[in-house]
Amino acid sequence: xxxxxxxxxxxxxxxxxxxxxxxxxxxxxxxxxxxxxxxxxxxxxxxxxxxxxxxxxxxxxxxxxxxxxxxxxxxxxxxxxxxxxxxxxxxxxxxxxxxxxxxxxxxxxxxxxxxxxxxxxxxxxxxxxxxxxxxxxxxxxxxxxxxxxxxxxxxxxxxxxxxxxxxxxxxxxxxxxxxxx
Amino acid sequence: xxxxxxxxxxxxxxxxxxxxxxxxxxxxxxxxxxxxxxxxxxxxxxxxxxxxxxxxxxxxxxxxxxxxxxxxxxxxxxxxxxxxxxxxxxxxxxxxxxxxxxxxxxxxxxxxxxxxxxxxxxxxxxxxxxxxxxxxxxxxxxxxxxxxxxxxxxxxxxxxxxxxxxxxxxxxxxxxxxxxxxxxxxxxxxxxxxxxxxxxxxxxxxxxxxxxxxxxxxxxxxxxxxxxxxxxxxxxxxxxxxxxxxxxxxxxxxxxxxxxxxxxxxxxxxxxxxxxxxxxxxxxxxxxxxxxxxxxxxxxxxxxxxxxxxxxxxxxxxxxxxxxxxxxxxxxxxxxxxxxxxxxxxxxxxxxxxxxxxxxxxxxxxxxxxxxxxxxxxxxxxxxxxxxxxxxxxxxxxxxxxxxxxxxxxxxxxxxxxxxxxxxx
Amino acid sequence: xxxxxxxxxxxxxxxxxxxxxxxxxxxxxxxxxxxxxxxxxxxxxxxxxxxxxxxxxxxxxxxxxxxxxxxxxxxxxxxxxxxxxxxxxxxxxxxxxxxxxxxxxxxxxxxxxxxxxxxxxxxxxxxxxxxxxxxxxxxxxxxxxxxxxxxxxxxxxxxxxxxxxxxxxxxxxxxxxxxxxxxxxxxxxxxxxxxxxxxxxxxxxxxxxxxxxxxxxxxxxxxxxxxxxxxxxxxxxxxxxxxxxxxxxxxxxxxxxxxxxxxxxxxxxxxxxxxxxxxxxxxxxxxxxxxxxxxxxxxxxxxxxxxxx
Numbered sequence: 001x002x003x004x005x006x007x008x009x010x011x012x013x014x015x016x017x018x019x020x021x022x023x024x025x026x027x028x029x030x031x032x033x034x035x036x037x038x039x040x041x042x043x044x045x046x047x048x049x050x051x052x053x054x055x056x057x058x059x060x061x062x063x064x065x066x067x068x069x070x071x072x073x074x075x076x077x078x079x080x081x082x083x084x085x086x087x088x089x090x091x092x093x094x095x096x097x098x099x100x101x102x103x104x105x106x107x108x109x110x111x112x113x114x115x116x117x118x119x120x121x122x123x124x125x126x127x128x129x130x131x132x133x134x135x136x137x138x139x140x141x142x143x144x145x146x147x148x149x150x151x152x153x154x155x156x157x158x159x160x161x162x163x164x165x166x167x168x169x170x171x172x173x174x175x176x177x178x179x180x181x
Numbered sequence: 182x183x184x185x186x187x188x189x190x191x192x193x194x195x196x197x198x199x200x201x202x203x204x205x206x207x208x209x210x211x212x213x214x215x216x217x218x219x220x221x222x223x224x225x226x227x228x229x230x231x232x233x234x235x236x237x238x239x240x241x242x243x244x245x246x247x248x249x250x251x252x253x254x255x256x257x258x259x260x261x262x263x264x265x266x267x268x269x270x271x272x273x274x275x276x277x278x279x280x281x282x283x284x285x286x287x288x289x290x291x292x293x294x295x296x297x298x299x300x301x302x303x304x305x306x307x308x309x310x311x312x313x314x315x316x317x318x319x320x321x322x323x324x325x326x327x328x329x330x331x332x333x334x335x336x337x338x339x340x341x342x343x344x345x346x347x348x349x350x351x352x353x354x355x356x357x358x359x360x361x362x363x364x365x366x367x368x369x370x371x372x373x374x375x376x377x378x379x380x381x382x383x384x385x386x387x388x389x390x391x392x393x394x395x396x397x398x399x400x401x402x403x404x405x406x407x408x409x410x411x412x413x414x415x416x417x418x419x420x421x422x423x424x425x426x427x428x429x430x431x432x433x434x435x436x437x438x439x440x441x442x443x444x445x446x447x448x449x450x451x452x453x454x455x456x457x458x459x460x461x462x463x464x465x466x467x468x469x470x471x472x473x474x475x476x477x478x479x480x481x482x483x484x485x486x487x488x489x490x491x492x493x494x495x496x497x498x499x500x501x502x503x504x505x506x507x508x509x510x511x512x513x514x515x516x517x518x519x520x521x522x523x524x525x526x527x528x529x530x531x532x533x534x535x536x537x538x539x540x541x542x543x544x545x546x547x548x549x550x551x552x553x554x555x556x557x558x559x560x561x562x563x564x565x566x567x568x569x570x571x572x573x574x575x576x577x578x579x580x581x582x583x584x585x586x587x588x589x590x591x592x593x594x595x596x597x598x599x600x601x602x603x604x605x606x
Numbered sequence: 607x608x609x610x611x612x613x614x615x616x617x618x619x620x621x622x623x624x625x626x627x628x629x630x631x632x633x634x635x636x637x638x639x640x641x642x643x644x645x646x647x648x649x650x651x652x653x654x655x656x657x658x659x660x661x662x663x664x665x666x667x668x669x670x671x672x673x674x675x676x677x678x679x680x681x682x683x684x685x686x687x688x689x690x691x692x693x694x695x696x697x698x699x700x701x702x703x704x705x706x707x708x709x710x711x712x713x714x715x716x717x718x719x720x721x722x723x724x725x726x727x728x729x730x731x732x733x734x735x736x737x738x739x740x741x742x743x744x745x746x747x748x749x750x751x752x753x754x755x756x757x758x759x760x761x762x763x764x765x766x767x768x769x770x771x772x773x774x775x776x777x778x779x780x781x782x783x784x785x786x787x788x789x790x791x792x793x794x795x796x797x798x799x800x801x802x803x804x805x806x807x808x809x810x811x812x813x814x815x816x817x818x819x820x821x822x823x824x825x826x827x828x829x830x831x832x833x834x835x836x837x838x839x840x841x842x843x844x845x846x847x848x849x850x851x852x853x854x855x856x857x858x859x860x861x862x863x864x865x866x867x868x869x870x871x872x873x874x875x876x877x878x879x880x881x882x883x884x885x886x887x888x889x890x891x892x893x894x895x896x897x898x899x900x901x902x903x904x905x906x907x908x909x910x911x912x913x914x915x
Binding site: 123 | 608609630634635637638641642643645646648649676903906907909910
């Protein structure tokens with residue numbers, strides 16, 4: 001593989017999100033009790049996009065919330081500097097909801113573990129499902145995604161970079177590059 | 182026993198001798214001063230490239246004995262004094278019990294003689310128990326060996342008591358030393374009142390607490406036509422008042438401490454309790470005025486106000502820590518570094534402020550000068566020697582000095598008291 | 607902006623960006639206390655000691671809840687129950703706590719500078735919860751936070767601090783903090799309770815509360831220690847209330863938008879009227895709520911930099 005290669009472009013990403021929207025609606029037999037919770041920062045953006053896709057598919061808007069998992073990270077006592085904490089913005093009750101947790105890249109699974117803990121502190125959802133744009137493997141915890149945009153086999157010395165127009169003010173793409181490249 | 186000092190550049194208050202001379206000490210007196218004295222069988226001290234001062238005299242020392250021997254004793258305090266170049270010290274009466282009777286005076290003098298390093302002159306209390314109410318038996322204290330009286334640590338606050346004390350001490354010809362501080366104005370202050378006390382949240386001691394007593398006692402001395410000696414002056418305004426009084430012919434004398442001509446209240450910033458001292462460290466203008474006062478002689482003497490305290494006592498909140506810092510071993514270094522090398526004082530003036538003037542004020546007629554027939558008290562100083570103040574080098578029992586870590590230029594090399602070497606670096 | 611300090615000793619030494627980071631972080635923490643499960647695991651396994659040498663309910667409880675809501679373990683040491691009565695110095699007490707691997711010590715002491723001295727001698731992070739007449743940084747931060755929240759911004763706002771400025775650590779922290787964020791600060795109070803050099807802090811001095819209120823966006827009323835009368839700083843509490851007590855009648859003459867704050871506990875009828883304290887312009891209880899968020903933010907930020915030193 002070249003030091004840096006483009007895995008998905010704007011159109012690929014759009015299609016992947018659309019497919020996931022279809023799968024979510026199908027698996028959950030509609031949008032009843034459904035909600036989307038995006039993990040800051042890019043998961044939150046993808047959750048917003050998924051909401052639009054679901055609207056296109058089903059014609060119904062599902063509630064969307066933003067989850068900040070900083071306080072639930074398991075590496076707080078290890079990192080030298082405290083990561084910046086942002087607000088969790090979920091203005092509806094999670095109890096009884098079918099929660100679709102959304103993130104950009106699934107890797108070790110530690111972020112998702114933190115997110116699950118955070119969600120459970122916020123209420124008692126009926127179920128939690130996981131949707132990710134990229135699954136790059138190398139899990140360190142027994143966690144798997146229910147909806148995957150694309151599986152990308154990677155090595156540990158590679159970085160997966162998801163670029164989204166909302167946060168990066170440049171065209172969507174997903175890159176893989178060697179660490180240090 | 183004889184001692185011969187070779188190659189001595191003699192620094193007297195009235196004259197700095199340009200040519201080296203030899204000084205022969207015999208039976209506790211200065212026997213002979215001449216261009217060259219044969220070595221014979223005398224013990225020799227070579228003072229080549231050093232300065233030979235009359236033995237330094239400190240009018241203001243706290244030896245803590247009796248009562249707080251954990252802080253200092255006559256023995257440790259005089260060892261510290263000898264190391265600092267002092268041959269005579271006056272020790273203040275705020276001991277437990279207070280030095281307000283002949284028995285304690287004699288006990289201290291005897292203990293100092295037993296140790297045999299420095300002449301110790303106990304300062305008796307002005308009032309019984311330093312309570313500011315009844316006068317002590319002043320004549321008895323004088324007979325026991327006191328050269329001066331003071332309630333130091335406390336001010337004689339009652340104007341009437343101070344008036345009577347001055348009148349009585351005039352009759353028996355004994356010097357009174359006033360600790361100038363109106364405690365009702367100090368009102369619990371722990372540092373100089375000003376910007377720094379405000380931002381540090383520490384209670385301020387306003388300068389007027391000192392100056393109202395300075396002004397009052399000048400008035401009393403004027404009215405009673407008697408002497409008064411004002412201890413540890415710390416303020417520009419005090420210097421101005423004393424300068425005025427002296428210009429009027431009022432018999433007031435005064436002293437200042439090295440910390441008051443070296444440090445400002447900014448030094449308290451780190452809450453180091455060794456900077457907590459009474460009177461407190463003042464403003465830069467005050468420091469400049471104290472230097473000026475020492476230069477023009479408004480302030481007669483440099484004293485240390487050596488005030489030892491244990492680590493336990495000082496290691497507490499700034500509010501609760503006791504006042505005071507040790508000073509015997511840093512006085513010469515600070516005076517040379519801050520005043521002589523910075524051209525505030527000449528060497529002769531230093532000899533005056535640290536020896537001749539204290540001898541004059543304290544009534545020590547045979548001291549304060551290197552001259553044939555006078556006491557063989559000599560301090561040899563290397564003016565160029567640089568050194569760093571270090572905790573482990575203090576001979577005082579206590580280590581509470583804010584000058585630790587400071588580099589000084591000018592060091593005591595040899596101290597000779599009564600013709601005997603009491604310290605050698 | 608990254609947090610680099612190990613201790614929070616005062617606002618005097620913080621810069622604007624550091625204060626803003628704490629305020630920003632506190633916003634995120636406020637939400638935790640509004641949930642059913644009022645706890646996040648951020649400081650799991652950390653130990654926070656509350657070492658209080660001076661009576662305090664509100665500040666101590668606020669710190670205790672802040673630590674517990676971040677999942678830290680909390681030990682409380684009040685001066686009456688500690689070894690201080692046996693003559694052990696506070697430094698000894700703190701060193702003993704550190705020997706038990708306490709990560710952070712929140713200290714309140716009647717003597718100015720004690721937190722500073724502890725920070726010089728200990729590896730544990732030190733938070734000043736009020737030292738003597740010096741500073742009470744978290745109170746200053748929560749006051750600024752409250753103003754920012756209520757008025758949208760601090761810069762250019764006119765803040766009046768009224769009362770015993772001479773003895774007030776809250777006043778000092780507020781003066782430093784508000785000035786750094788660009789507010790104009792006026793101190794108001796009896797001349798006997800005003801530091802001699804107070805103008806050197808860059809504040810205006812007023813002896814007329816009503817006039818100051820007219821120009822202000824917010825009035826911070828300081829608690830008056832009743833003993834000040836015995837110490838002759840004041841003729842009487844009645845006279846104090848007349849000149850410097852924030853009464854309803856004074857408030858009526860000021861803008862309806864004027865914010866009223868008080869660090870608590872209030873002496874009603876002395877420095878503040880009961881109807882003012884409970885009235886709609888008072889944000890005293892919101893200050894308490896915000897105090898918790900500020901303290902969570904501070905605990906979180908400081909425990910992250912413990913290893914740095």
